[in-house]
Amino acid sequence: MRGYFGIGIEGVSKTGNMGNLFRSAHAFGAGFVFTIAPDPKVKIGTDTSSAYKNVPFFNFADLADFRLPHACQLVGVELTDDAVDLPAFHHPHSAAYVLGPELGSLSPGLLACCDHVVKIPTSFCVNVAIAGAIVMYDRMRMHGKFSRPVTTHGGAEEMSRHVRGGRFVRTPKAERQA
Numbered sequence: 001m002r003g004y005f006g007i008g009i010e011g012v013s014k015t016g017n018m019g020n021l022f023r024s025a026h027a028f029g030a031g032f033v034f035t036i037a038p039d040p041k042v043k044i045g046t047d048t049s050s051a052y053k054n055v056p057f058f059n060f061a062d063l064a065d066f067r068l069p070h071a072c073q074l075v076g077v078e079l080t081d082d083a084v085d086l087p088a089f090h091h092p093h094s095a096a097y098v099l100g101p102e103l104g105s106l107s108p109g110l111l112a113c114c115d116h117v118v119k120i121p122t123s124f125c126v127n128v129a130i131a132g133a134i135v136m137y138d139r140m141r142m143h144g145k146f147s148r149p150v151t152t153h154g155g156a157e158e159m160s161r162h163v164r165g166g167r168f169v170r171t172p173k174a175e176r177q178a
Contacts, residue, residue, distance in 0.1 A: 003093035005139060006072070007132055008034030008058075010110055011101035015043045020129035021099075023047035026055050028136040034058040036066050036098070036110065063109050068096050076114035077135055078106045083119035091139045092116070099128050 007025050012018045012035055022033045026049045033055050035042070044052050044059075051057075060066045068074060073092040076083075077099045092115070100106040111117065120126065120134055 003095075003143065004031035004072075005091075005094070005136075006030055006032035006034060006068075006096040007098070007136065008036065008096065009038070009099050009101065009128060009132075010036040010063075010106055011038065011104065012042055012128070013039040014102055015041075015046050017102055017127065017129045018042055018044075019046035019051075021132040022051040022055070022057075023049045024129065024133040024136060026051035028133075028140055030055055030136070032056040032058060032096075034060060034096070036060045037062045063107065063113070066110075066113075069094070072096050073115040074098060074113055075135075076106050076111055076117040077120070077131055078111065078117055079119050079125065080111070080117055083117040085121045086118050086135065086138050087121070089116070089118045089138070091142050095139075097132070097135050097139075099132055102128055 007021065007030055009018060009021060018035065018038070025033050026047075033051065034057065038059065044057065058067075072094045073096070075092070075095050075097045077097055098106065098110065098114070106114075118135070120131055125131075126134070
């Protein structure tokens with residue numbers, strides 16, 4: 001896979017959420033993780049994968065301190081009216097994803113800095129670490145070694161659905177044509 005990504009949280013207030021997000025970032029191959037204006041009580045190094053020892057960690061005191069690598073696009077993850085639904089979003093080659101605090105939203109200043117804003121099409125907000133994992137999984141599906149063309153049935157081999165004995169059974173196309 002070419003390109004890179006980073007992921008972070010603005011205003012994180014719960015050490016466990018930050019640890020869970022950074023552990024997932026480590027597992028998904030993030031190039032870096034970051035916080036912007038974290039609550040002073042939040043501690044680094046609580047995840048069991050020790051992501052902070054294996055993935056570069058940047059702690060920005062505030063939005064004025066926030067920096068990204070050249071040509072890295074900032075993608076806000078937020079429930080706004082004009083946000084793009086995540087399944088329809090084309091992830092940039094080089095991107096940094098930023099999520100808002102547990103009990104709030106991305107600040108207006110940070111939203112203004114975003115090149116893109118995406119939302120996860122759910123009925124209500126999910127936990128910040130879960131939201132981050134969903135975004136990273138979606139990026140992996142699009143850019144990663146598991147990417148594949150979209151088909152009408154969702155799989156690589158054309159399948160049809162037949163009902164047998166009250167349950168659905170998928171029959172490969174080759175068997176149907178025999």
